Amino acid sequence: MKTTRALALLATALFTSGLASTASTAAVAAGTGVRLTVAHGATPTAGTPHVAALHCPPGGATTHPDPVAACRLLDSVNGDLARLDVDPGVCTQEYDPYTVTASGTYRGRPLSFQQTYGNHCVLLRTTGAFFDF
Known part of the structure; x- marks a missing residue:
């Protein structure tokens, strides 16, 4: 349960910081x-x-x-x-x-x-x- 919550928090932090967007942009740039x-x-x-x-x-x-x-x-x-x-x-x-x-x-x-x-x-x-x- 703690691991799932930690992963959810990490995903939220990445998305709100714009890193998730950067990752998808990097895939296109690849x-x-x-x-x-x-x-x-x-x-x-x-x-x-x-x-x-x-x-x-x-x-x-x-x-x-x-x-x-x-x-x-x-x-x-x-x-x-x-x-x-x-x-x-x-x-x-x-x-x-x-x-x-x-x-x-x-x-x-x-x-x-x-x-x-x-x-x-x-x-x-x-x-x-x-x-x-």
């Missing part, structure tokens, strides 16, 4: 750094995966060909890549899988994603510029 892979196959290591680095805001370490669009897409889903659905148009039904991964941080929070798409068209319609490299 930025975004993500390693992306695209593999032609049903696993992330199929063939020779293409690899790109994405930093938001874009900087010198970014190797993604369209980092502005990719960062905009990432922000549009608040770092939850499973929510991407850029252009839900029609694709052929052929099965020619592509597997993508993303790992790193989004605004200071851990980010991890892996998904296999039925073919390249489905991949691009779902993820847009994010995995287009």
Whole structure:
């Protein structure tokens, strides 16, 4: 009981002193750094995966060909890549899988994603510029 009360008092003190706000600002300032892979196959290591680095805001370490669009897409889903659905148009039904991964941080929070798409068209319609490299 004393420990719970002490923690509550500490949290209140941090919030009222502005340190909690500083901590959340620091998480945003931590930025975004993500390693992306695209593999032609049903696993992330199929063939020779293409690899790109994405930093938001874009900087010198970014190797993604369209980092502005990719960062905009990432922000549009608040770092939850499973929510991407850029252009839900029609694709052929052929099965020619592509597997993508993303790992790193989004605004200071851990980010991890892996998904296999039925073919390249489905991949691009779902993820847009994010995995287009």
